[in-house]
Amino acid sequence: MHIPKQVTVKEVGPRDGLQNEKELIATEDKVEWINQLSDTGLSYIEISSFVHPKWIPQLGDALDVAKQIKRQKDITYAALVPNAKGLERALEADVDEISIFMSASETHNKKNINKTIEETFPVLEEVVKGGRQEGKSVRAYISTVFGCPYEGHIPIDNTLRICERLFEMGIYELSIGDTIGVANPLQVERVLTRMKDTFEHDSLALHFHDTRGTALANVLTALQLGFTTFDSALGGLGGCPYAQGATGNLATDDLLYMLDGMEIETGIHKDKLYHAASFIQSKMDKSLPSHQMQIGDSI
Amino acid sequence: MHIPKQVTVKEVGPRDGLQNEKELIATEDKVEWINQLSDTGLSYIEISSFVHPKWIPQLGDALDVAKQIKRQKDITYAALVPNAKGLERALEADVDEISIFMSASETHNKKNINKTIEETFPVLEEVVKGGRQEGKSVRAYISTVFGCPYEGHIPIDNTLRICERLFEMGIYELSIGDTIGVANPLQVERVLTRMKDTFEHDSLALHFHDTRGTALANVLTALQLGFTTFDSALGGLGGCPYAQGATGNLATDDLLYMLDGMEIETGIHKDKLYHAASFIQSKMDKSLPSHQMQIGDSI
Numbered sequence: 001m002h003i004p005k006q007v008t009v010k011e012v013g014p015r016d017g018l019q020n021e022k023e024l025i026a027t028e029d030k031v032e033w034i035n036q037l038s039d040t041g042l043s044y045i046e047i048s049s050f051v052h053p054k055w056i057p058q059l060g061d062a063l064d065v066a067k068q069i070k071r072q073k074d075i076t077y078a079a080l081v082p083n084a085k086g087l088e089r090a091l092e093a094d095v096d097e098i099s100i101f102m103s104a105s106e107t108h109n110k111k112n113i114n115k116t117i118e119e120t121f122p123v124l125e126e127v128v129k130g131g132r133q134e135g136k137s138v139r140a141y142i143s144t145v146f147g148c149p150y151e152g153h154i155p156i157d158n159t160l161r162i163c164e165r166l167f168e169m170g171i172y173e174l175s176i177g178d179t180i181g182v183a184n185p186l187q188v189e190r191v192l193t194r195m196k197d198t199f200e201h202d203s204l205a206l207h208f209h210d211t212r213g214t215a216l217a218n219v220l221t222a223l224q225l226g227f228t229t230f231d232s233a234l235g236g237l238g239g240c241p242y243a244q245g246a247t248g249n250l251a252t253d254d255l256l257y258m259l260d261g262m263e264i265e266t267g268i269h270k271d272k273l274y275h276a277a278s279f280i281q282s283k284m285d286k287s288l289p290s291h292q293m294q295i296g297d298s299i
Numbered sequence: 300m301h302i303p304k305q306v307t308v309k310e311v312g313p314r315d316g317l318q319n320e321k322e323l324i325a326t327e328d329k330v331e332w333i334n335q336l337s338d339t340g341l342s343y344i345e346i347s348s349f350v351h352p353k354w355i356p357q358l359g360d361a362l363d364v365a366k367q368i369k370r371q372k373d374i375t376y377a378a379l380v381p382n383a384k385g386l387e388r389a390l391e392a393d394v395d396e397i398s399i400f401m402s403a404s405e406t407h408n409k410k411n412i413n414k415t416i417e418e419t420f421p422v423l424e425e426v427v428k429g430g431r432q433e434g435k436s437v438r439a440y441i442s443t444v445f446g447c448p449y450e451g452h453i454p455i456d457n458t459l460r461i462c463e464r465l466f467e468m469g470i471y472e473l474s475i476g477d478t479i480g481v482a483n484p485l486q487v488e489r490v491l492t493r494m495k496d497t498f499e500h501d502s503l504a505l506h507f508h509d510t511r512g513t514a515l516a517n518v519l520t521a522l523q524l525g526f527t528t529f530d531s532a533l534g535g536l537g538g539c540p541y542a543q544g545a546t547g548n549l550a551t552d553d554l555l556y557m558l559d560g561m562e563i564e565t566g567i568h569k570d571k572l573y574h575a576a577s578f579i580q581s582k583m584d585k586s587l588p589s590h591q592m593q594i595g596d597s598i
Contacts, residue, residue: 001484001485001488001520003485183560184556184557184560184561185300185519185557185561186300186560186561186562187560189300210512210590211590211594212553212556212557212590212591212594213509213512213514213515213550213553213556213557213589213590214515214556214557214560215512216512216513216515216516217515217516217518217519217557219516220484220516220519220520221300221519240594246590246593246594247590247593251512254511254512257483257511257512257513258483258484258511258512258513258516261482261483261485261486261513262483262484262485263485290512291509291510291511291512291545291546292511294545294546295510295511295539295545
């Protein structure tokens with residue numbers, strides 16, 4: 001099996017996970033959780049979002065979280081930023097990295113950001129420019145690449161044109177999102193082959209959701225194509241905003257189980273990760289949906 | 300991607316699924332469910348088990364189920380048989396095919412069958428001989444191939460020796476089981492490469508459990524190695540006997556979602572399968588754990 005020896009896992013639970021949970025987690029618990037995550041061996045944590053609290057009240061304490069966490073110097077602490085106002089707050093919070101986001105689907109972009117795709121570019125350009133001027137690296141999420149809840153199939157050529165614009169702005173990495181978890185390995189192979197023919201291989205990351213159980217099969221396909229950067233959320237936090245009870249983000253602990261078994265290095269300590277997952281679970285009114293958390297210590 | 304154009308899915312829900320559910324399902328509901336499964340396009344259904352009802356009371360009505368279902372002539376109706384007594388009842392039930400089973404792990408075999416591996420062979424030999432004399436095909440399950448809840452790692456050479464004995468008895472197919480759902484794609488590649496070097500490729504089937512979320516990634520690996528027969532249980536019925544709340548059998552509906560997306564033919568109609576899953580779910584006190592059933596019709 002031709003697979004990489006080493007993979008980078010980017011933990012998005014504190015942002016993409018918590019933003020889709022109804023429950024409000026106390027700031028001090030988020031801080032403690034992120035501090036625990038910093039001790040697991042993860043090299044990247046997306047800690048919060050500077051989207052206006054009116055839209056995502058769960059992450060309204062982004063500035064406090066950023067200021068209170070204990071930062072380790074070999075870890076990149078990132079935050080989501082939607083526009084110039086968000087950038088201002090992110091710079092005040094002094095995060096290491098800015099994440100921007102838009103959709104490959106016109107309808108999803110409109111519903112999510114309230115702008116057409118064309119209207120979104122100048123807003124993001126201002127963020128990228130402003131962030132980079134202050135020495136921040138900028139990463140972009142492109143969502144609904146493998147399918148849209150409103151439009152269904154998204155033509156890859158449209159997606160590639162959007163991604164080109166994002167790279168032209170100065171992002172260093174693009175995270176390719178299966179936002180509603182519809183992708184299958186054949187489709188992943190087709191899309192990623194076009195992606196790596198167009199952009200630098202190591203400037204691309206994968207962001208899979210496990211809504212239909214295919215996330216790890218899709219990761220496997222990406223590994224076989226040589227991709228080495230994967231987003232995931234500890235415990236499968238976040239659920240799926242489009243389907244009650246369904247799982248959302250690929251769980252970091254499930255991803256790690258497979259990567260460990262495949263002898264791929266991540267630098268992450270399984271036991272410390274389990275500890276951090278148990279901590280955030282204890283602050284919530286539900287059990288985390290990842291397979292590893294459902295099994296617990298029983299086998 | 301080198302993958303087969305066509306795959307056979309063997310539905311084991313009425314046996315491997317229901318035997319691990321605490322709830323007792325009424326015989327008439329099982330019969331109705333199997334009749335619905337017969338209308339989905341499935342070509343193989345394992346309908347029950349002739350293990351003594353003292354051990355598996357959930358399937359104590361195997362004879363009634365076998366006699367009452369409406370059989371379609373292009374479908375193989377199989378049942379699990381542990382010994383000569385079970386065979387007698389299976390022959391009375393006139394199932395098309397007999398499944399025998401044993402474990403690759405000495406400890407698991409002992410706990411499951413109450414015999415050593417060596418003591419198990421003559422018992423199974425009698426079943427295979429007796430079944431074939433009556434014109435029945437015989438299939439074998441070999442469990443815990445990828446790991447055992449008691450012994451951990453199971454050496455592949457031991458497994459191969461057991462499988463050789465099973466083929467020598469006259470089975471036409473061997474279903475290779477990841478009983479506790481621990482396998483990962485690299486391990487699957489290693490084990491299956493040895494398996495197909497030793498036995499006829501098309502006499503081997505895969506029986507994955509999704510306990511750690513890796514089942515579809517493991518299916519993908521097997522597909523890439525050219526394997527074309529997969530066991531699964533509709534809705535992910537069955538759970539995991541070793542861990543409360545964890546998932547067990549790979550769900551037929553999750554498997555079908557991936558295979559359909561990968562343009563692999565199975566002959567199974569998705570909507571009819573969903574109908575059958577909804578029916579059995581309505582007879583149970585829980586929602587079925589498969590991803591497709593959790594999503595329902597919402598996306």
